[in-house]
Amino acid sequence: xxxxxxxxxxxxxxxxxxxxxxxxxxxxxxxxxxxxxxxxxxxxxxxxxxxxxxxxxxxxxxxxxxxxxxxxxxxxxxxxxxxxxxxxxxxxxxxxxxxxxxxxxxxxxxxxxxxxxxxxxxxxxxxxxxxxxxxxxxxxxxxxxxxxxxxxxxxxxxxxxxxxxxxxxxxxxxxxxxxxxxxxxxxxxxxxxxxxxxxxxxxxxxxxxxxxxxxxxxxxxxxxxxxxxxxxxxxxxxxxxxxxxxxxxxxxxxxxxxxxxxxxxxxxxxxxxxxxxxxxxxxxxxxxxxxxxxxxxxxxxxxxxxxxxxxxxxxxxxxxxxxxxxxxxxxxxxxxxxxxxxxxxxxxxxxxxxxxxxxxxxxxxxxxxxxxxxxxxxxxxxxxxxxxxxxxxxxxxxxxxxxxxxxxx
Amino acid sequence: xxxxxxxxxxxxxxxxxxxxxxxxxxxxxxxxxxxxxxxxxxxxxxxxxxxxxxxxxxxxxxxxxxxxxxxxxxxxxxxxxxxxxxxxxxxxxxxxxxxxxxxxxxxxxxxxxxxxxxxxxxxxxxxxxxxxxxxxxxxxxxxxxxxxxxxxxxxxxxxxxxxxxxxxxxxxxxxxxxxxxxxxxxxxxxxxxxxxxxxxxxxxxxxxxxxxxxxxxxxxxxxxxxxxxxxxxxxxxxxxxxxxxxxxxxxxxxxxxxxxxxxxxxxxxxxxxxxxxxxxxxxxxxxxxxxxxxxxxxxxxxxxxxxxxxxxxxxxxxxxxxxxxxxxxxxxxxxxxxxxxxxxxxxxxx
Numbered sequence: 166x167x168x169x170x171x172x173x174x175x176x177x178x179x180x181x182x183x184x185x186x187x188x189x190x191x192x193x194x195x196x197x198x199x200x201x202x203x204x205x206x207x208x209x210x211x212x213x214x215x216x217x218x219x220x221x222x223x224x225x226x227x228x229x230x231x232x233x234x235x236x237x238x239x240x241x242x243x244x245x246x247x248x249x250x251x252x253x254x255x256x257x258x259x260x261x262x263x264x265x266x267x268x269x270x271x272x273x274x275x276x277x278x279x280x281x282x283x284x285x286x287x288x289x290x291x292x293x294x295x296x297x298x299x300x301x302x303x304x305x306x307x308x309x310x311x312x313x314x315x316x317x318x319x320x321x322x323x324x325x326x327x328x329x330x331x332x333x334x335x336x337x338x339x340x341x342x343x344x345x346x347x348x349x350x351x352x353x354x355x356x357x358x359x360x361x362x363x364x365x366x367x368x369x370x371x372x373x374x375x376x377x378x379x380x381x382x383x384x385x386x387x388x389x390x391x392x393x394x395x396x397x398x399x400x401x402x403x404x405x406x407x408x409x410x411x412x413x414x415x416x417x418x419x420x421x422x423x424x425x426x427x428x429x430x431x432x433x434x435x436x437x438x439x440x441x442x443x444x445x446x447x448x449x450x451x452x453x454x455x456x457x458x459x460x461x462x463x464x465x466x467x468x469x470x471x472x473x474x475x476x477x478x479x480x481x482x483x484x485x486x487x488x489x490x491x492x493x494x495x496x497x498x499x500x501x502x503x504x505x506x507x508x509x510x511x512x513x514x515x516x517x518x519x520x521x522x523x524x525x526x527x528x529x530x531x532x533x534x535x536x537x538x539x540x541x542x543x544x545x546x547x548x549x550x551x552x553x554x555x556x557x558x559x560x561x562x563x564x565x566x567x568x569x570x571x572x573x574x
Numbered sequence: 575x576x577x578x579x580x581x582x583x584x585x586x587x588x589x590x591x592x593x594x595x596x597x598x599x600x601x602x603x604x605x606x607x608x609x610x611x612x613x614x615x616x617x618x619x620x621x622x623x624x625x626x627x628x629x630x631x632x633x634x635x636x637x638x639x640x641x642x643x644x645x646x647x648x649x650x651x652x653x654x655x656x657x658x659x660x661x662x663x664x665x666x667x668x669x670x671x672x673x674x675x676x677x678x679x680x681x682x683x684x685x686x687x688x689x690x691x692x693x694x695x696x697x698x699x700x701x702x703x704x705x706x707x708x709x710x711x712x713x714x715x716x717x718x719x720x721x722x723x724x725x726x727x728x729x730x731x732x733x734x735x736x737x738x739x740x741x742x743x744x745x746x747x748x749x750x751x752x753x754x755x756x757x758x759x760x761x762x763x764x765x766x767x768x769x770x771x772x773x774x775x776x777x778x779x780x781x782x783x784x785x786x787x788x789x790x791x792x793x794x795x796x797x798x799x800x801x802x803x804x805x806x807x808x809x810x811x812x813x814x815x816x817x818x819x820x821x822x823x824x825x826x827x828x829x830x831x832x833x834x835x836x837x838x839x840x841x842x843x844x845x846x847x848x849x850x851x852x853x854x855x856x857x858x859x860x861x862x863x864x865x866x867x868x869x870x871x872x873x874x875x876x877x878x879x880x881x882x883x884x885x886x887x888x889x890x891x892x893x894x895x896x897x898x899x900x901x902x903x904x905x906x907x908x909x910x911x912x913x914x915x916x917x918x919x920x921x922x923x924x
Binding site: 203204208241242243244245248249250252253254255256257258259260261272273276277279280281284296297298343344345346347349350353 | 616617618619620621622624625714715718719727728729730732733744746818819820821823824825826831861862865866868872885
């Protein structure tokens with residue numbers, strides 16, 4: 166009897182081991198390379214973004230990948246936000262990891278690889294808004310959000326309709342810097358929009374200042390005297406704080422439109438007043454980090470509770486979540502359409518260009534994504550969320566505001 | 575000092591760079607290793623070598639300006655940028671091949687260097703340092719503000735791969751051979767310049783420009799020439815960089831890059847071509863090792879978060895450079911020269 170039990174147990178164990186071995190043998194691994202900056206200019210916010218990226222991969226592997234017998238493995242490389250570092254790392258990554266997709270961080274990654282990726286047949290996804298200089302056909306570096314001027318234009322049309330009741334064009338000024346092409350591009354794009362839409366926006370002035378300005382009172386006084394309705398600042402927190410201080414010194418209250426990476430909460434913190442940017446706006450074509458009980462927020466909470474997400478609910482985390490959710494959906498769609506073994510870099514890019522991911526597919530993190538060969542960012546589905554600050558909290562002002570057409574600049 | 579028993583019996587022999595049979599054999603072996611390197615090294619190591627070759631040309635140029643002629647230059651990255659943009663314009667706008675674009679890039683950068691060299695004739699020290707920082711900013715603002723049809727503005731330039739006849743330099747391995755040849759030519763040229771009367775004038779001006787002037791050296795011209803040469807090297811390096819990345823934008827050539835070039839030169843040893851090469855290989859090598867180590871450590875010790883590991887790696891890099899400057903401020907070549915002299919004198923101490 167005892168011997169029989171022993172044999173049965175042994176047989177059961179052997180069968181179990183065999184089954185699990187077979188199952189694990191059938192599990193396919195798909196590699197994704199992620200570029201990070203833990204030692205460069207974005208070192209302080211990188212852990213938030215990275216946390217968002219990894220939690221989504223963890224979630225997908227367990228919820229979707231296990232059913233498809235696929236596991237996505239992310240290998241992270243610190244490029245220090247440096248073109249040379251990315252350029253020297255890439256050949257090794259390509260040869261050793263053979264990634265199906267790259268999660269990039271920003272301009273230096275795109276600069277280093279935009280000519281190589283088409284030859285190496287791997288696409289790169291960036292979580293930031295796009296730039297005019299990347300607006301070329303047949304790109305392999307794809308942004309999840311339209312350009313910064315597109316996002317600003319979406320806000321300006323909403324502002325005109327709701328605050329000015331559509332009676333006159335919005336008088337808009339921008340504060341930027343010539344220190345980097347990316348910052349200069351924001352101003353040039355906005356000028357292009359205003360020039361093409363004189364009935365909707367009137368461009369007052371572009372204030373070119375340092376990346377970290379100390380005092381902008383004189384420049385802001387000029388804008389105030391010109392009757393500016395909105396000041397756009399999509400560069401960084403330092404410029405937002407300097408502008409706010411200038412407005413406070415002048416005793417004026419012109420609304421400021423910020424982007425997500427220099428958003429309301431971060432800028433208020435830098436100003437030293439938790440409610441410092443009350444009445445100003447934060448705009449981005451991705452879920453905002455508002456207190457609202459949105460689909461994106463619920464997904465974030467799920468990742469926090471079940472998948473070890475430690476990053477707080479802020480713009481950088483949202484960008485990390487957005488990058489990864491598009492990546493996993495693209496890989497998932499490729500597997501479903503072409504088969505597990507054919508999820509190559511080229512196939513994933515084809516899927517990205519051919520598919521239209523809805524807001525639901527992307528767990529509400531993005532309004533939808535529809536890349537095409539003409540522009541390396543979503544155009545048809547692009548919508549912005551607008552948030553404002555009230556009693557020290559970021560609250561939503563408007564959701565899914567349509568992004569207008571902006572002529573190429 | 576020559577090894578024991580080696581005597582120069584002619585002027586030509588006395589001026590020779592390679593003086594003994596052992597040195598010839600070592601050099602031949604070294605070149606042989608460099609030639610077969612891409613066939614044995616991984617793709618990543620070949621890419622790293624490419625970057626080192628390009629950087630070493632730029633740092634050798636800086637060594638001529640700063641290490642030999644004593645003219646501080648914090649704008650070497652800007653001259654590199656001038657070269658990269660010049661090569662891009664020659665290729666994209668004029669449609670000329672890379673073998674025209676690369677020397678033209680060097681000449682255009684040399685012209686920019688000459689302009690800043692003129693200021694070096696009048697000022698020195700911190701004032702000169704500030705002027706060369708200005709080069710960095712002038713380059714930046716010119717590229718961004720000139721009509722974008724000229725220098726691409728914020729859009730930058732995208733380049734096609736370098737081409738020689740029907741052969742395309744579009745792989746890391748082919749680029750390696752191109753860069754190796756250019757680097758060897760540039761280094762050979764640097765040795766030649768520095769052993770000529772111009773090189774001796776540079777050293778005299780560096781050591782005491784008043785005394786150099788009294789000896790009949792045109793100090794202003796020597797300083798200006800040092801800038802021209804340094805910038806020429808930077809321009810050639812910039813052109814090669816443009817063909818490696820094949821996308822040129824202004825933010826690839828920052829003041830931060832210039833400071834790294836100076837660090838490479840100091841770590842290797844001021845006033846030594848070999849020092850510039852060793853400094854470049856060492857700093858770039860440590861950077862690359864640390865960058866590669868991060869992901870492996872994360873895989874092996876998953877309990878440590880990635881941000882902690884990557885941040886520690888970069889603190890470690892800073893620590894290595896700081897310790898190096900504290901313990902060997904005259905650079906690696908100084909230590910090597912001491913070792914070499916001791917070996918040649920052995921068993922005698924004097």
